[in-house]
Structure formats: structure tokens, C-alpha cells
Amino acid sequence: MSSATLTPWPLPLWTPRAVVFDCDGLLVDTEAEWIRTQDHYLASHGASIDAATRRRITGRSAEVVVTTIAAAVDRDPLTVADELVALHRADMDEGLRLMPGAQRTVRAIAAKVPVAVASNSPRDLLDLKLEGMELASVLDASVAIEDVAEPKPAPDMYAHAARLLGADPSDALAFEDSETGAEAARAAGLTLIGIPSLPGQEPAADLLLTSLEDPDLHAWIDTWEVRR
Numbered sequence: 001m002s003s004a005t006l007t008p009w010p011l012p013l014w015t016p017r018a019v020v021f022d023c024d025g026l027l028v029d030t031e032a033e034w035i036r037t038q039d040h041y042l043a044s045h046g047a048s049i050d051a052a053t054r055r056r057i058t059g060r061s062a063e064v065v066v067t068t069i070a071a072a073v074d075r076d077p078l079t080v081a082d083e084l085v086a087l088h089r090a091d092m093d094e095g096l097r098l099m100p101g102a103q104r105t106v107r108a109i110a111a112k113v114p115v116a117v118a119s120n121s122p123r124d125l126l127d128l129k130l131e132g133m134e135l136a137s138v139l140d141a142s143v144a145i146e147d148v149a150e151p152k153p154a155p156d157m158y159a160h161a162a163r164l165l166g167a168d169p170s171d172a173l174a175f176e177d178s179e180t181g182a183e184a185a186r187a188a189g190l191t192l193i194g195i196p197s198l199p200g201q202e203p204a205a206d207l208l209l210t211s212l213e214d215p216d217l218h219a220w221i222d223t224w225e226v227r228r
Contacts, residue, residue, distance in 0.1 A: 034088060112225070127142075153187070
């Protein structure tokens with residue numbers, strides 16, 4: 001953990017050198033949609049996964065999810081991957097729904113310090129999401145699954161994002177919604193604000209909030225120095 005201590009309020013007099021956001025489930029409501037796609041797919045093959053397995057694979061790479069579901073439906077993982085991704089893309093084509101406060105928070109922080117998004121999504125899907133959210137232009141960097149050796153929950157993605165922003169991870173702040181992502185951010189050494197959006201997810205964070213719209217969060221951001 002960095003030198004910042006984020007609980008309890010009032011917030012500390014600290015400006016992070018950089019901020020790294022997760023994407024799915026934090027900025028855009030694609031994590032819930034992705035889970036619904038998986039559940040519909042499983043049901044269509046007369047299968048299901050238990051709550052513990054669901055909790056374990058939430059926020060993990062598509063490879064982990066596909067391998068788990070392929071085993072549950074007893075089908076070839078490559079076939080399952082193609083079918084699931086096709087369904088996911090079809091849902092994205094219908095439009096993205098931003099999480100409450102997502103645009104406002106990213107833009108407010110980007111006006112103060114360098115900002116990146118780090119996602120277990122493949123590059124093509126991540127770029128589509130960022131363009132759909134109209135946030136690509138305010139980001140200084142983005143990290144997709146192809147950009148690192150190991151995806152979340154390994155620390156690679158957050159460590160790499162901090163370096164791209166010119167910050168030591170111990171001087172950076174992360175925002176995450178999942179236990180998988182929280183594990184990655186904390187292992188990389190970033191201070192973490194957790195904003196869980198799915199039932200059953202309890203990310204271990206320095207501070208837990210219920211929404212990016214939190215007024216105390218924005219009051220804190222307003223106190224930051226400009227470090228651009």
C-alpha cells in the first residue's frame with residue numbers, strides 16, 4: 001500500500017501521481033452483461049456453474065471463463081470461445097451503458113493527473129468500449145490483455161499501466177469493482193478504491209464506495225494538485 005490512507009473520511013491531503021481504472025463493471029456495465037451471456041449460454045446447454053465458481057472467475061480473462069464454461073458444457077473450448085465472444089459482441093453492438101458517474105469521474109481526474117484504463121479484455125474489444133464510452137480522447141494510456149505477460153489477478157497489468165503513466169505504483173491510485181482486479185492492483189502496490197457492482201464481489205480495498213458518483217470522492221478530487 002502507498003503512503004496514502006484513504007479511510008476514514010475526511011480524505012487525506014494526497015494527490016496520486018497517476019490513476020488507473022478498470023473498465024468492465026466499473027466504467028461500463030459490460031461485466032453484468034458478460035455474466036448474463038455466460039449464464040444464458042450455460043442454460044441453453046443444460047448446464048450451470050455454482051456460486052463459488054462464478055465468484056472465482058468474475059473479472060478473470062476470457063480464457064479462464066471459456067475454459068470453465070467449456071468444461072461445464074463438455075464442449076471444445078475453441079468452439080465455446082467463438083460462440084461466447086460472438087454473443088458478447090452482438091450485445092455490445094446494441095450499445096454500451098455507462099456506470100453512474102463514470103464519465104464525470106474519469107474526466108475530472110484526467111484534468112488533474114495522467115489516467116489509464118487496464119482491462120482483461122482483448123485490445124479490439126477494449127478499444128471499442130473506450131470509443132463507445134467517448135473516453136478514449138482523455139486517456140493517456142490503456143492496457144489490454146495482450147500487453148502483459150499475465151492478466152489480472154497478476155499485478156502485471158497495473159504495474160505496466162503505472163509505468164506508462166510515468167508513476168511508481170506506490171504513488172498511483174486504482175479503481176476496481178472485482179475481487180480479481182483488486183488482487184491485481186494491490187499486488188502491484190497501488191492504493192485502491194473498490195466500487196463493487198456485482199452481488200457476491202467483495203474486493204479488498206483501502207476504501208470501498210458504492211458509486212463513482214460519491215460526493216466525498218469528488219470533493220477529494222477537487223483538492224488534488226494538477227500534475228500534468
